[in-house]
Amino acid sequence: MPERRTAELHEAVKRRLEERNIRYTRGRRSVVTALVRIEGPESTAELHRRMRGVPLSSLYRNLVVLDEAGVVQKHHDADGLARYELAEWLTGHHHHVVCVDCGTVEDVSLSDEDEEMIGRLARQIAERAGYRETGHNIEVEGVCPSCQHD
Amino acid sequence: MPERRTAELHEAVKRRLEERNIRYTRGRRSVVTALVRIEGPESTAELHRRMRGVPLSSLYRNLVVLDEAGVVQKHHDADGLARYELAEWLTGHHHHVVCVDCGTVEDVSLSDEDEEMIGRLARQIAERAGYRETGHNIEVEGVCPSCQHD
DNA sequence: TATGAAATGATAATGATTCTCATTTCTGGC
DNA sequence: GCCAGAAATGAGAATCATTATCATTTCATA
Structure with missing residues (x-):
């Protein structure tokens, strides 16, 4: 995903969250940033690895928030583990x-x-x-x- | 599924397991029987409810065995919980x-x-x-x- | 800058699934 | 039928991803 678009994407997410009175905090930003670089749904473990400094509990909590706000889409792999990617209205x-x-x-x-x-x-x-x-x-x-x- | 076919289905499963030197025991039979009555993939909890007298640990163990033998197909629902159904070569x-x-x-x-x-x-x-x-x-x-x- | 709401981080709790192991049940040869 | 070894079972403990708790911190707004 081109640099240019990334800023717009963050803006779009921010608006979506503000409509719901949810703050777009640093932790949530870094989830979205990690998700932008990805080719397909990634496991929470992998996402956590990509985000040094973000505690696991915060990652989980923010994934729930972003999922409920429709910013992120949750899937499950063959082992039943959660995998996330940006929602389709952001990626197509x-x-x-x-x-x-x-x-x-x-x-x-x-x-x-x-x-x-x-x-x-x-x-x-x-x-x-x-x-x-x-x-x-x-x-x-x-x-x-x-x-x-x- | 018609009565008639059920016997044939058990026979087919039995052959499949014997090819792999796996016994078709009572516990495994009852998993298959529970699966025959079903409209779509069912959760392990629901399967367990349908099979009075079969301990949960045995159910789980046999689902793994039947899955590895290709008798059963494992899925995951939106919460990541396992759901099982008979494999497609048995049901279409x-x-x-x-x-x-x-x-x-x-x-x-x-x-x-x-x-x-x-x-x-x-x-x-x-x-x-x-x-x-x-x-x-x-x-x-x-x-x-x-x-x-x- | 003060105030209340929201978010965070560390940790404990939960719950589905898997593992362990002693006991039981098969199977095949005698 | 009976025996020996292998496989399967059942009860419970252990695992591990995910959630919940709660004291502390950060943020938005006045």
Whole structure:
């Protein structure tokens, strides 16, 4: 993500939080900063490693706050551990490829036509079960480049 | 699932386990039996409730065994809790609709044409990230019928 | 600068899952 | 049927990510 955009992103987050009377503190800023550099949802352990000086309890607490404010999106990997990334209104709509070997998750975007197709299928799936759709995404499993050694 | 098929299903599971020199014991049978009645991935707590007389430690241990043998498929809900269902080679390929309110998960199947379309997109997503694809599924989020009260 | 609300950091508590180990149940050969 | 070894079980302890607690600090506003 280009330098330029990062400042705008922080501004957008700040506005979003202020609308909800939540302060955009240094700890929360550093969560967002750590998340900007990332290719796909990262574990809390990894995020903590990237953020020297921020206590684990604060990280957890702020992830909850940012999640409830819709700034961040929470996922779970194959072991059930939490992984976070910036919400789609900040990064754009995308899907995930998960490595079945090492557990890494990467973001992938599709063309507008393909997205439309998926959207239609998702609506159909929801409708068939009597659900009111609120979102969808394709989870693709595979073996990532660096795990394909044999 | 019809009565008739249930016996065949147990036979298929038995063969699968025997190939791996794993015994198909009463405890394991009752896990499979509990799973047959289910509409979508169920939590371990719910499974345990359905299986009076089976200690929790045995349930957990057998879920691991059945998962490693490919009899059962493990998922995680929005809270990161484990949910299990029978593997697709026993039930057929399908997708999931998740209620964002109560967390229930239901299975949904699509037409062959739609499946082909999704398969193509999944391959494309994997390829774009340099992954060798091993599987995929669409996760649709929505509000289930019984949570649509307002 | 004072005041009350919100956020922090250190630590304790929680709860799902996994591990341990003594006991029990299978299986295959005699 | 009976034995020996392997596998499975059950009860409980241990683990570990995540949450809650609470005294202290920081912030926004007057």
